[in-house]
Amino acid sequence: MREVSIGALPLDRFAAVLPEERVALLKTAADRAAHLLTGRTVWNVSSTERGGGVAEMLQTLVAYGQGAGVRTRWVVVTGDERFFTVTKRLHNLIHGFAGDRGALDASDEAHYREVLARNLDGWQERVRPGDLVLLHDPQTVGLAGALRTLGAQVIWRCHIGTDRADGHSSRGWAFLRPYFEDADAYVFSRREYAPAWLPASRVWVIPPSLDPFSAKNAPMADESVRGALHRAGIVERLDGDGNVAFVRRNGTSGLVRVHRELLVDEERPLPADAAVMLQVSRWDRLKDMAGVLTGFADHVDHFPDGVHLLLVGPDVRGVSDDPEGGQVLGECRQLRAALPPATRARVHLCCLPMDDVDENAHLVNALQRHASVVVQKSLMEGFGLTVTEAMWKERPVVASAVGGIVDQIEDGVSGVLLHDPADLDHFATLAADLFRDPGRQVRIGTAAHERVAREFLGDRHLIQYGELFAALVAGSRSASR
Ligand code: UDP
Numbered sequence: 001m002r003e004v005s006i007g008a009l010p011l012d013r014f015a016a017v018l019p020e021e022r023v024a025l026l027k028t029a030a031d032r033a034a035h036l037l038t039g040r041t042v043w044n045v046s047s048t049e050r051g052g053g054v055a056e057m058l059q060t061l062v063a064y065g066q067g068a069g070v071r072t073r074w075v076v077v078t079g080d081e082r083f084f085t086v087t088k089r090l091h092n093l094i095h096g097f098a099g100d101r102g103a104l105d106a107s108d109e110a111h112y113r114e115v116l117a118r119n120l121d122g123w124q125e126r127v128r129p130g131d132l133v134l135l136h137d138p139q140t141v142g143l144a145g146a147l148r149t150l151g152a153q154v155i156w157r158c159h160i161g162t163d164r165a166d167g168h169s170s171r172g173w174a175f176l177r178p179y180f181e182d183a184d185a186y187v188f189s190r191r192e193y194a195p196a197w198l199p200a201s202r203v204w205v206i207p208p209s210l211d212p213f214s215a216k217n218a219p220m221a222d223e224s225v226r227g228a229l230h231r232a233g234i235v236e237r238l239d240g241d242g243n244v245a246f247v248r249r250n251g252t253s254g255l256v257r258v259h260r261e262l263l264v265d266e267e268r269p270l271p272a273d274a275a276v277m278l279q280v281s282r283w284d285r286l287k288d289m290a291g292v293l294t295g296f297a298d299h300v301d302h303f304p305d306g307v308h309l310l311l312v313g314p315d316v317r318g319v320s321d322d323p324e325g326g327q328v329l330g331e332c333r334q335l336r337a338a339l340p341p342a343t344r345a346r347v348h349l350c351c352l353p354m355d356d357v358d359e360n361a362h363l364v365n366a367l368q369r370h371a372s373v374v375v376q377k378s379l380m381e382g383f384g385l386t387v388t389e390a391m392w393k394e395r396p397v398v399a400s401a402v403g404g405i406v407d408q409i410e411d412g413v414s415g416v417l418l419h420d421p422a423d424l425d426h427f428a429t430l431a432a433d434l435f436r437d438p439g440r441q442v443r444i445g446t447a448a449h450e451r452v453a454r455e456f457l458g459d460r461h462l463i464q465y466g467e468l469f470a471a472l473v474a475g476s477r478s479a480s481r
Contacts (some may be wrong), residue, residue, distance in 0.1 A: 161193025318354025
């Protein structure tokens with residue numbers, strides 16, 4: 001395991017976006033947690049420090065934990081290709097999908113255990129009795145027993161799941177089930193995700209949140225949006241160079257670098273006046289980037305002439321725990337190459353560099369703000385932070401009615417839901433209708449922002465964690481809500 005270095009962030013900054021009474025509640029909860037957790041460390045263990053929703057949230061939740069006066073740390077497990085192939089298989093199964101259809105046999109299980117056991121080398125002395133350990137997702141739950149033996153209280157924080165248990169999900173859960181007894185509590189993003197056989201008294205439901213101050217979500221002037229996207233070689237220059245500066249998480253400033261090859265298989269950036277339909281996702285089959293591409297290309301006549309589709313994901317070399325990325329990007333490249341030239345000119349694939357997480361976040365921020373319509377046509381989604389992020393930026397979002405997306409979007413009010421993600425004609429119609437109605441874009445965007453402000457900001461998330469920690473420290477293994 002290696003530690004991710006994160007500096008503290010003050011909770012006071014929430015005063016800029018929250019009503020006074022919410023700030024007061026947060027501060028009271030923070031003081032209570034700091035008092036209660038004196039002498040203990042809250043550890044987070046995940047499988048990567050960059051790429052995906054878990055890493056995104058930990059970047060700031062860990063920092064706010066420290067800002068609240070709670071010793072909060074984050075470590076990342078290391079594994080080999082086979083380990084991450086097995087855990088990606090589990091990820092797909094628990095979402096109710098077959099994935100690569102590979103086996104999950106005794107040798108896979110032995111390898112999973114071995115890799116995690118190696119991760120504990122040298123960590124036995126660091127975790128103390130009384131510490132709290134949050135193990136994130138299937139990649140880490142196998143550490144529960146060893147950590148419990150060291151005297152820690154262990155919480156399994158599962159960010160994935162399906163509302164319709166089926167043969168695939170049962171197979172995934174069967175692999176993980178032996179490790180569950182070692183956890184003191186289980187946290188899911190939705191109640192429906194908790195397998196029925198888990199003791200309900202130890203199940204907590206805590207939906208994700210975004211940080212309104214991070215480089216990904218902070219307010220951005222138009223000239224910064226233009227500056228960032230032009231400098232990165234994604235959109236042609238509009239008027240003037242724009243502003244290329246951004247603020248890093250540690251408060252220092254950064255400048256967007258000149259990038260020349262972020263658009264895949266293309267020489268030129270998008271036209272400055274293109275109206276953009278955007279999906280930002282990892283290159284993961286369940287995000288269905290290929291389906292978005294086909295849905296747009298096959299129904300391009302539904303859309304006004306100036307609409308372009310932009311599919312954006314991380315540089316596939318940069319996300320260590322996601323072995324599927326290269327294949328999915330390759331499939332999208334093939335689909336794009338086979339399009340008639342006039343349609344191909346309106347479809348763009350973009351890979352963002354992952355070597356500078358703050359620049360990456362700033363570029364995602366600029367892209368989401370530049371887009372007229374954001375889509376998230378996932379086949380399954382644990383929660384869908386990309387939806388929350390676009391809603392916060394007042395973008396109208398068209399997204400599949402799957403998983404946590406239905407908790408975020410009130411259909412027709414704060415976004416538009418696609419009830420059957422496989423219905424590409426309907427998908428294109430819903431998106432194209434939005435492009436034709438700027439007034440509706442604004443109405444939906446405004447309601448979307450308000451919904452995120454009410455439900456999905458960090459204060460609620462931190463307070464819920466505080467309640468969970470309090471229950472565990474109070475000594476009750478079964479004090480859930
Ligand atoms: N993301 C990013 N760069 C990319 C693609 C995705 O920073 O090139 C971020 C995205 O902004 C969001 C997270 O990765 O914060 C994805 O979280 P989500 O919950 O949508 O899906 P997950 O990847 O966890 O399945």
